[in-house]
Amino acid sequence: xxxxxxxxxxxxxxxxxxxxxxxxxxxxxxxxxxxxxxxxxxxxxxxxxxxxxxxxxxxxxxxxxxxxxxxxxxxxxxxxxxxxxxxxxxxxxxxxxxxxxxxxxxxxxxxxxxxxxxxxxxxxx
Numbered sequence: 001x002x003x004x005x006x007x008x009x010x011x012x013x014x015x016x017x018x019x020x021x022x023x024x025x026x027x028x029x030x031x032x033x034x035x036x037x038x039x040x041x042x043x044x045x046x047x048x049x050x051x052x053x054x055x056x057x058x059x060x061x062x063x064x065x066x067x068x069x070x071x072x073x074x075x076x077x078x079x080x081x082x083x084x085x086x087x088x089x090x091x092x093x094x095x096x097x098x099x100x101x102x103x104x105x106x107x108x109x110x111x112x113x114x115x116x117x118x119x120x121x122x123x124x125x
Contacts (some may be wrong), residue, residue: 013030013063022054024058026077027062027063029066030070031070039070043076056091085116093117093118097121097123097124
């Protein structure tokens with residue numbers, strides 16, 4: 001499976017989805033003009049990955065900001081990884097947030113409450 005690597009943009013996050021390196025991450029901000037145009041290829045890649053996943057998957061989400069439309073898609077992405085957890089695969093979501101950013105931490109907690117996959121929270125300065 002070919003990796004999906006998207007460089008950070010002014011309004012889009014860096015995305016690394018690499019099965020062979022077992023590296024899955026979203027980093028930056030998400031304010032794409034067309035959220036579906038940006039995220040559809042990502043969701044397609046993850047759906048294919050879910051058909052033949054690694055024994056363990058750790059998704060790193062280090063977003064400093066995302067708009068409401070992106071929030072819904074990010075939850076959908078995490079839910080796809082959650083489906084692996086429900087099938088007995090080892091999955092963990094690592095949620096990074098700025099130490100003083102209660103909103104981003106709360107968003108992670110809210111997402112976690114809607115799913116079964118465990119979240120690990122890491123604050124940074």
